[in-house]
Amino acid sequence: MAGPSGSRGGAPAGEGRPRAARPTSRDVASRAGVSQATVSLVLGDKWRGRVSERTAEAVRSAAQELGYRPNLAARSLRLGRTRTALLVVPALTNEYFARVHAGASQVAADNGFGVVLYPSPEGVGPARGPFDSARAALDGVIASSMAARALTALRGGGLPLVMLDSDPEDTDAAATVNLDIAGGMRETARHLLALGHRRFLHLASAVDSWTFRKRARALREAVGAVPGTELSTVTAALGVDEARRSAEGALRASGRRPTAVVCDDDILAAGACKAARRLGLAVPEDLSVTGFDDLALATAVEPELTTVRLPAEQVGAQGMSALLSVLDGRPVATADLPVELVVRGSTAAPGVR
Amino acid sequence: MAGPSGSRGGAPAGEGRPRAARPTSRDVASRAGVSQATVSLVLGDKWRGRVSERTAEAVRSAAQELGYRPNLAARSLRLGRTRTALLVVPALTNEYFARVHAGASQVAADNGFGVVLYPSPEGVGPARGPFDSARAALDGVIASSMAARALTALRGGGLPLVMLDSDPEDTDAAATVNLDIAGGMRETARHLLALGHRRFLHLASAVDSWTFRKRARALREAVGAVPGTELSTVTAALGVDEARRSAEGALRASGRRPTAVVCDDDILAAGACKAARRLGLAVPEDLSVTGFDDLALATAVEPELTTVRLPAEQVGAQGMSALLSVLDGRPVATADLPVELVVRGSTAAPGVR
C-alpha cells in the first residue's frame, strides 16, 4: 500500500494527507459514476425497477473494488435501529449460558445482527457498565430469568424483551423461550422409580429462579404420585464444594438413608458424588445420583452422570429468532423445547451390593 | 401475552403514538434554556472556562430530569470512534475464555467501552457474521492466538490489535499479554520430580498454538535437566473422551509404564484419570496426573486435580487495558502474568502401593 502518489487523488483542497480512511458510499458513487443515493439503493437491495441492472452492477463492482463497508454508526443514526441485541445472563463461566450465547450469536449473525453481552456481575447495584452504556444502542433485549439483579434494571428500558427460562405468566416480555423442564424431571423420576428407588433426596440449587422452582415441583409431583415413596430436600449454594458439603450433611443426617440423590444441575451432582465417596458410599451401587443440564462436566467425572440434556444453543437461537420476529412485528410462536434424559453410569438399582 | 391492543404495536402508518422517543441533547438544551452545543460541552466535560458553573449545573439537572442518554450511534458517527472492542476467542464454552471475557468486560465497562465477541465458529471460511458486521464499528481488537482461523481474517483489518497468549516475536500486534506458562510447567515438573517420579507421559493438546508449544517445551527442558528421566508424548483431540482414548492407548502400550501423566489442560487430565481407572490404576497411588488451567472441573473430579492456576480474568483485563493504552497513544508495559501451581489429590509419590 501507500503508493507514491496515491490512487485516491480526490483531495479537493491541498490536503496531502495519506488518509487511509474507509471508503464511504460517496466514494463508491463517484467511482461508479452515479450519485450516493443510488449506491444506497443498490446496496440496500431497494432498486427493483428504480435502477437499471447495468448501473446496479457497476455500483456493486465499484463497492467490491474499494472494499466498501457501510458505516454502521451512520446507518444506525439514520434508521434509529442498531441491529444489536443485548443478551443478559448471570455468567458465561456457566457452560449453559455460554452455549445459549453461541446459539443466539449464530442466529444474530445470520440476520446481520450483533450481540452484546451483559454478564450481570454479582455486586452491581443499579445497572452499570455494559448495560447502561449499551442501552442507547440497542434494538432489544434477551434476558435469562436467572439474571435477577439485572432484570430489575431492565424495567422501563422500553425495549422489546424476550425472556428465557421464565414463567410466562410472570413477565411482561414480548416472548418467552422455555424448556420442557418438568418433562425432564419427570423422566428422571420415572427412570429412578423404575430402577426401584423409593427414598429420594433432592439436592436443590439455592438460586431462586423459575427453572429451579419448576424442577422442584416436577420432582415432587412425580415422586409423590407413587405410593410408599419419600422425598427430602436440601439446598446448596453455588460451587462443587458447597454442594458436597450440603449433600454430605443431608446423607449423614438420618437413619433411613435415601438411595437416590436428584440434583438440580450437574455441578450439584458432582458434589453429591464427592459426598458419597467421603461417606464410603459407592456410586451407583450404594447411591444413585442424577444431574441436570448435561454439561461437559457430566462425562468428565466418574462415574459419568445420568442427567438431562438441555438444548442450550437452541434456547439462544430461539430467543434471538423471537426477538427478530418481535422487531419485525411478526407473531412469535412459542413452544417448550424438548429435553432428553441421558442415562449413564451414576444410576443403578438400589441395593445391588 | 397478546394484550388487548398490543403494548408496542408498531403501527407503521397511523403514528398516533405519543412518541416515547428518547430525549436528545436538544431537548435538554431547551429545557435548560441554552443551546445544544452548550449541552454537549457540559456533558462532555469540556467546559472548563467556557461555560459558567451556574449554567453547567442547569444543564446537568435538566439532563438528569429528562433521563437523557446520549445516542451512541450519533456520537460514533461524529467522532469516528465507537468505544467498542472486539474480543476474538475460540469458544466461550471453554471456561478459560469465559473468564478472559469477564475480565475484559470489567475493564471495558469501567472505561465506557463495550465488548463484542467473535467466538470464531469452527467451519467459517472467510470472516463472516459478527466479525464482518462489527468490523465497521470497532476501535480495536483483542484476539487469542488460539482463534487461529479468525486471525487470518484479521489481517488487513487496519485496527489496533492486542494479542493474548501469543508469541511476541511472531505477531505484528501493538501489544501482547502473556502468562508465565513456562514457569507453571517448570513448577509442575519440579513437584513431580521432588515426589520421586522419573518416567513421564505428556498428554498434549492437538491444538497447534503457542501456549501449547510452550508447555511442551518447558516440560521437556525441566524433565530433561534431570538425569535418568524419561518423557514420552501423546497428543489428544478436544474433549474428555478423546483424551481418555489417547491416554489409555499410551498407558497400555509399552512395558515400562510412566508413573506420572502431565497434561496440557484440565480436560485432558480428566481424561487421563478415566483412562487410569479403566486400566485398573488408582490415581494417585499408581499414577499421578496433573492438569493445567485450574478450571472448575479440576475440583469436580476425584481425586481433585493438581494443576496450574491461570489468572484468566487478569489476562482479559490486561488485554483491554493494553488496548485502551494503544488507542490513547500511551505506551504499554507488558510482563508475563504469574501463575501458580496448586497441589491437590491427583499427585503423590510413585509406588506408594
Added chain:
DNA sequence: GCGCAGACGTTATACGTAAAACGTGATGGC
C-alpha cells in the same frame, strides 16, 4: 405535436452529536 407515463436517477434532507468558528456584551488599559 402534445401530453403522459414509465424507466432511471438525482437532489435535498434528517438522524443526534461534537467541536470549530464566530458573536456579544462588559471590563479595562492607556
Added chain:
DNA sequence: GCCATCACGTTTTACGTATAACGTCTGCGC
C-alpha cells in the same frame, strides 16, 4: 474614547447513511 481582552455562549458544520421528493429523457397513443 477606542481597541483589546475576557467570559460566556451560540451558530454552523460535518460525520455517512437512507429515503422522500423531485427531475429528465424516451417512447407512444391519439
